[in-house]
Amino acid sequence: MSLIDLTAVSFAYGRGRPVLDGIDLRIEAGHNLGIVGESGSGKTTILRLLLGLVRPSSGDISFRGAPIDPGDRSFMRVFRRAVQAVFQDPYSSLDPRQKIVDIVAEPLRSLKIATDVDAAVAEALSAVDLPREAAGRYPHEFSGGQRQRIAIARAIVSQPELVLADEVVSALDLTTRIRIVELLNVLSANTTLVLVSHDIGFVALLCQDLVILEKGHIVEQGPARDILSAPKHPYTQRLLESTPRLPDFA
Amino acid sequence: MTDTTPVLAPPTSMRVTPTFLIGATLVGLHIVVGLLTLVWTPYDPTAMTGGRLAPPSLAHWAGTDRLGRDLFTEIMVGARIALSVGIGAVTIAASIGVTLGLLAAFASRTVDDVLAATLDILIAFPTLLLAMLIVAASDGASLGTAIFAIGIASSSIVARLTRILARRVLAMDYITAARVSGTSWLGIVRIHVLPNIWPTLIVNFALQFGLAVIAEASLSYLGLGAPPPNASWGRLLQEAQATVYTAPFGAIAPGIALVSLVIGLNLFADGLRDVADPTRRRR
Numbered sequence: 001m002s003l004i005d006l007t008a009v010s011f012a013y014g015r016g017r018p019v020l021d022g023i024d025l026r027i028e029a030g031h032n033l034g035i036v037g038e039s040g041s042g043k044t045t046i047l048r049l050l051l052g053l054v055r056p057s058s059g060d061i062s063f064r065g066a067p068i069d070p071g072d073r074s075f076m077r078v079f080r081r082a083v084q085a086v087f088q089d090p091y092s093s094l095d096p097r098q099k100i101v102d103i104v105a106e107p108l109r110s111l112k113i114a115t116d117v118d119a120a121v122a123e124a125l126s127a128v129d130l131p132r133e134a135a136g137r138y139p140h141e142f143s144g145g146q147r148q149r150i151a152i153a154r155a156i157v158s159q160p161e162l163v164l165a166d167e168v169v170s171a172l173d174l175t176t177r178i179r180i181v182e183l184l185n186v187l188s189a190n191t192t193l194v195l196v197s198h199d200i201g202f203v204a205l206l207c208q209d210l211v212i213l214e215k216g217h218i219v220e221q222g223p224a225r226d227i228l229s230a231p232k233h234p235y236t237q238r239l240l241e242s243t244p245r246l247p248d249f250a
Numbered sequence: 251m252t253d254t255t256p257v258l259a260p261p262t263s264m265r266v267t268p269t270f271l272i273g274a275t276l277v278g279l280h281i282v283v284g285l286l287t288l289v290w291t292p293y294d295p296t297a298m299t300g301g302r303l304a305p306p307s308l309a310h311w312a313g314t315d316r317l318g319r320d321l322f323t324e325i326m327v328g329a330r331i332a333l334s335v336g337i338g339a340v341t342i343a344a345s346i347g348v349t350l351g352l353l354a355a356f357a358s359r360t361v362d363d364v365l366a367a368t369l370d371i372l373i374a375f376p377t378l379l380l381a382m383l384i385v386a387a388s389d390g391a392s393l394g395t396a397i398f399a400i401g402i403a404s405s406s407i408v409a410r411l412t413r414i415l416a417r418r419v420l421a422m423d424y425i426t427a428a429r430v431s432g433t434s435w436l437g438i439v440r441i442h443v444l445p446n447i448w449p450t451l452i453v454n455f456a457l458q459f460g461l462a463v464i465a466e467a468s469l470s471y472l473g474l475g476a477p478p479p480n481a482s483w484g485r486l487l488q489e490a491q492a493t494v495y496t497a498p499f500g501a502i503a504p505g506i507a508l509v510s511l512v513i514g515l516n517l518f519a520d521g522l523r524d525v526a527d528p529t530r531r532r533r
Contacts, residue, residue, distance in 0.1 A: 051430055080432035093423035097445040103424075106441075110432040154427065 001029045002065070003162050003192065004050055004083070009059030011045055018057065019045050020216045029161060032193040034203030034224065036239065037213030043196045046213070047166050050194065051085055052076065081111050084155040088167035090147035094139040100125070100150055101135035107158040124153040128183060145176035149183065156187060163187070164194045169202060181205055201243045204228055212236045270521020276514025280507075284330035293320040295327045296479045303497040312503040315489060321500060324481035325507050331482050332463045332511060335397050339462035340455050342401025343408045348451070350405070351412025352439060355420060366413065372406035378465050385474045393476040400465045404458050411454055415447035449523045456519030460512040467508055483508045 006025040012018040020042045027033055027050075037043045048054045049061060052068045061068050063079050070076060084107065087093040094103055104121045107113070122132045128149035139147055148168065155163050165184070169177040184193060184206055195203045203210065203224075210227045212220040212235065220233040231237045292311075293299045298318035299310070306313045312321035354365040372380070377400065384399035385391055419425065419442065428438050469475035470484030478485065483504040490500030 053426065053429060077432060080430065083430075085427065085430045087423040087427060089423055093427055095422075095424040095428075095442050095446070098441075102441075106428060106433060107431040110428070110434075110437060151427070154431070 003027045003029050003063065005060075005062045005065075006046075006049070006056075007060045007062075009049065009056045009061060011042075011049060011054065012057050018216055020049075020056075023059070023218060025211060025218070025221075027162065027192065027194060029192050031209055032188055032195070032207040034200075034207035034210045035194065035196045035213060036198065036200045036203055036210060038198055038239075040215070041213040042216040043198075043213050044166060047085070047164055047194075047196050050164055051083065052079060077111055080107070081113065081158050082161045084158060084160040084163050086148070086151045086155045086163065086165040086168050089171055090144050090151055091139075091171075093151050094147055096139055098138075099135065100137055100139070103139070103150060104135070104154045104157050106154065111158060113158055120157055121153075124157040125150075127156060127187070128153045143176075144172055145179060148172060148176075148180055152180075152183065152187070156191065160191060162192045162194065164196070166196045167198070168195065170197065170199065177202075199243075200228075200239050212239065267521055267524060269517045270524065273514045273517025273519070273521055276510050277518050280329045280333060280511050280514065283326050284333045287326050287330045291323045291326055293323045295319065295323045295481050303493055303500065305497070306499055313497065313499045315486070315500055316493060321486070321503055324486055325483070325504055327481040328483040328486060328504060328507060329511070331393065331476055331480055332466065332508070334393070335400065335466040335476075336459040336462045336515075338397035339400040339404060339465075340459050342398065343404035343458055343462075344451075344455055346402070346405035347408025348412050350409040352416055352443070354409070354413040355416035355443075356435065362413075366410075369406050369410045369413070373410060375403075377403040377407075377461060378468050381465055381469060382472070382474060385469065391469075391474045391477050393480060396466050396469050396475045399469075400462045403465075404462065408451070408454065408458065412447065412451065415450055416443050419443050419446045453519040453523045456515050456522065460515040463508065463511055463515075 004025075004027040006023050009020060009023040009025075010018045011020040023046065025046075035043050035046055045054070049056055052061075052070055055070070063083070066075065068075075068079060101118070101121050104124055105117045108115060108117050108120055118135075121135055125132060125134055130146065130149055130153065134142070134146075134150070139150070142150065152163075168184070169180050172180060181202065184195075187193070188206060193206060195207055197203050200210070207224050210221065210224045211218055212227070212233065214233075214235045220227060220231065220236045227236060228240070231240055296319065299320050300314045300318050302314065302316055302318045304310055304314040304318075310320050310322065312325060315321055315324065350365065350369075354362050354369075357365065375383075380403035381396070381399035384402060385395050388395045388399075425438060425442060428442055433441065466475050466482065467484030467487065470480075470482035471488045472484075473488070475484055476482040486504040487501055487508075490497070490504070494501045
C-alpha cells in the first residue's frame with residue numbers, strides 16, 4: 001500500500017531557483033526508503049515536504065491517496081499521528097525546559113490520542129532501552145545517544161505507520177551510531193522508515209529501497225541491493241567510492 | 251545492544267545563591283513595609299508632628315521634613331508608592347511588550363521588519379524622556395499617569411527582547427518536532443516559547459521594575475509624578491534639595507530606601523534566573 005506519493009514535485013524558497021525539481025517518489029508501507037545525497041542536494045527539503053511542513057511550489061503530495069492539506073485539521077491530525085520524525089541534532093531536538101515525560105507525551109497530548117499517557121510513555125521509553133525513571137528527568141541529564149533514543153521514543157509513542165529520520169546518527173560517535181542503527185532495525189519491524197542521510201552505507205543497512213539525489217533531482221532510484229552492487233549514475237558511483245573504508249595494510 | 255551510559259542522578263535542589271537571599275530580603279522588607287502602611291504608620295504622613303527639619307531621634311527615626319512631617323513615615327508610604335509603580339509599570343510593559351515581541355517573532359519578514367524598526371525608534375528615546383512626553387500630553391500629573399507612562403515607555407524594550415528570544419527558540423529543532431507532533435502555534439507559544447524565554451524575561455522584568463522605581467522618583471522629582479500629598483521618594487529628594495547641607499538626612503534617608511530597593515531587585519532578578527532554569531540546578 002502506498003503511504004505517501006510525490007508527483008512531479010518542485011520546490012523553491014521564495015523566488016529563488018528550485019531546490020527540488022520534478023520529484024516523483026512513492027513510499028510504500030513496509031518498505032524502508034533511504035534518501036541519499038550530499039549537502040545541498042535537497043534531501044532535507046524533501047523531508048520537510050514529506051512532513052507537510054512546507055508546501056510544494058508545484059506538483060502533488062498525497063497521503064494514502066488524499067492530497068496533504070495543512071488547512072484541513074481533521075486530516076492533518078490523522079496524518080500527524082501516522083507520520084512522525086526524528087531530527088539530526090539530539091541536543092536541539094529536545095526542549096531543555098521539559099521533562100522527558102512531557103517531551104515523549106507531546107504527540108499524544110497534541111493529537112488528543114485517548115490513552116494512558118504515563119503507560120504509553122513508559123512503553124515508548126522501554127522500546128528504546130531507557131528506564132521508566134528517565135521520564136522524570138530533564139534532557140541535559142542524558143548523553144547524546146540517550147537523547148536520540150528519547151527523540152525516537154517521541155516519534156514512536158503515537159504508534160505511527162511512518163517515521164522519517166533526518167541524518168539521525170550523523171551527530172553521534174561510532175559506538176552510539178551502531179546502537180541507534182540496531183534500535184531502528186528493531187523498530188522497523190512495526191514501522192516504515194524513511195532515512196535521509198549523506199551516508200549511503202548507513203541507509204543501506206536498514207533500507208530496501210534507495211533514492212539518490214543530486215542538486216534537487218533524483219538521479220537514481222531502486223532496490224538498495226541493485227544500486228549498491230551496480231550503480232548506474234556517475235554521482236552514485238562517486239558516493240559509493242567516497243564511503244570511508246579501513247585502509248588495506250596487507 | 252543496550253546503551254550503557256548511566257542516566258545521571260536527578261538534580262537535588264534549587265540553586266539558591268547568597269545574592270538571591272540578600273535581594274529577596276531587601277525586596278521582601280520593602281513589601282512588608284509597603285503593606286504595613288495600609289494598616290499602620292508611626293504618624294499621619296500628612297500631619298505636622300514635630301519641629302521643622304528636626305534631626306533623627308527616638309521619636310522621629312529619620313527626622314522631620316521642612317513642614318515638620320515624620321520622614322520615616324513618609325519613606326514607609328513612599329515604599330508603597332514605589333512598589334505600586336513598579337508592579338503597575340512592569341505589568342503594562344510585560345503585557346504589551348511580550349505580546350508585540352511574540353507577534354513580531356511569528357510574523358512574516360515584512361511585518362517583522364516594520365515592527366523591529368518601530369521598536370528601534372522607540373528604544374532610541376530614553377524611558378524617562380518618553381514618560382515625560384506622555385505625562386505632559388495627559389491631563390496632568392498623577393500616580394496612574396506615571397505608571398501608564400513608564401509602562402508604555404518600557405514596553406518597547408521588553409518587546410525587542412521578547413522578539414529576539416522567541417526567534418531564537420523558534421529556530422530550534424524541538425519546535426519543528428512540536429509541529430510534527432501536531433502542536434498548534436498557540437500551544438508552541440505556551441509549551442515551548444514562553445517557558446524557554448521566561449528566565450531571561452523575568453530577569454528583565456525585575457530590572458525594569460527597578461528602572462520604573464527610579465523613573466517614578468525622577469518624574470516626582472521633576473513634579474511630573476505622584477502629586478503631593480503622596481510621599482514619593484522622588485518628591486522627598488526634591489524637597490530635601492534646598493536643605494541638603496543643613497538637614498542632610500532629608501535626602502539621605504529616601505536615597506537609601508530607593509537604592510536598597512533597586513539593588514534588592516537586581517540581586518533578586520539574578521537569583522530568579524537560577525531558580526527558574528532547571529539546567530542551572532545543583533546536583
